[in-house]
Amino acid sequence: MGAVAFLSGTTGTCGCENEEKEAGANPGYFCPHKAPNLAYFRGMIYRFLDGLGHYFRFLGEVFHKPEHGREYLKSFFREIELLGFSSIALVAFISVFMGAVLTIQTAINLDDPFVPDSYIAIAVREGIVLEFAPTIVSLILAGKVGSNIASTLGTMRVTEQMDALRVMGINPASYLVLPKLFACLLFNPILIVFSMALGLVGGYYAGDLLNLVNTEVFLSGYFIEFNPFYIVYSLTKATVFAFIIATVSAYFGYNVEGGAVEVGKASTKSVVAMSFTIILFNYILTDLLLQ
């Protein structure tokens, strides 16, 4: 009986007025008073697909052919400064310490006279190049750059700045998002390469300062059997993650309705959505490129 009720979506009907009010207007609505059942999961899938459809329609607006390239170019250089250069210090700090921690952990775990220090360097190098620099740094940039994009666009929405652009005959989605997207696509891979280099430097100095490794052997390990394709793999991930960061955060910011509280909520939601998407695409790309 319970299983039938679950599948038909009738378990735990609370009959509260919210449920009645929302039923007609919002087909994906599920009253939070009810115990999760099939209707709940149906609603979740409905909302997800609805959101995905809106996201792709939004991308259609963003990729509308720009008619005044010069203005977009000016905006692009402003965004490079705002989204790219301002992240350098944060990425540098994180990368140096990430490399250092990786060396310490690997050296402690491989503390064996039969394991040469070059092996520790190889593990650190692969960890940084394959995963830490492209994925972890992108997740951090999703928090910094993504929330910046979402809150900037959200504020522009609630203060009618987007309406002002539309009245002028300017497509706000394209004019506001396209320069941000291209700034991220250009600068994210640069930041990732920068992060790799600093991560390796941080790893080397941590090993040296704490006397965990023989520095000469360790340094030579960075160059042993290096597969250049790993750089391609890493930069491919960085580019895809940059696209996710720019478009997902812009989507949440662009569609804010309400006031300052909703701008904050949209910013938080965008960071959660970006993190999920980056982790998911990290798996997909690793499976596709490294298998």
Add this chain to the structure above:
Amino acid sequence: MIQVRGIHKSFGEQHVLRGIDVDFHEGQCNLIIGLSGSGKTVFLKSVLGLHALDQGTISFDGRVLGEMGKKEVKALRQEMGMVFQGSALFNSLTIAENVRLPLDFFASMTEAEKDERVRFCLERVRIEPDSFSKTPAELSGGMQKRVAIARAIVLNPKYLFCDEPNSGLDPETAIVIDQLIHEITHEFGMTTVINTHDMNSVLEIGDHVILMENGIKAWEGTMEEVLDSDDSAVVDYVFRSNLFKKLRAALKKA
């Protein structure tokens, strides 16, 4: 002239505009008054084409908004200027850049001509040149409104729309803004449509006044007719305050 015929607009179950017919003539300040929630802002945004209509037509000198192609709509937009309630200036740009933006997109002018036009518009709304390089956050509310007016008129529009241009301003600044809009409207022969709650604006610059109530046009007339009218809608809205009751009594006595 802007002709509005039988426009309806709903948001879900909420029927906001319920069939409005009105003409806005050029060289006039057309004021729309009404209580909060009467549909003034939705009406203004519908006329601007920011809300798609459920029913009805809006034509700009014979050009029907819903029947125009994308290029024609774009060309029409360049004939429109809008002053938003919160000014809607772009925070990342300076005052001069804000005013210059429509020129950068749509004007075929040299850089020097653009600079000259920006300077002219900002000086016309009495912004001093030493403020040109400031950002909107560094200006007072009244100055922000004046910059918004300068941006709205920079392309020399035929139609100017203002959504509550006096909200949040002190009475003196509000009068300055009213006079500025009135002067510009007559100077450039624009068709100006203003949403307002400010009864002082009605009596200062209301060449044509429309009273909205629950999504319909409840009354229309001139500013002189507002004071003479015995229409219940006007009496209920305009003469609620003691000041206006006394003013009306004094005028009737005179």
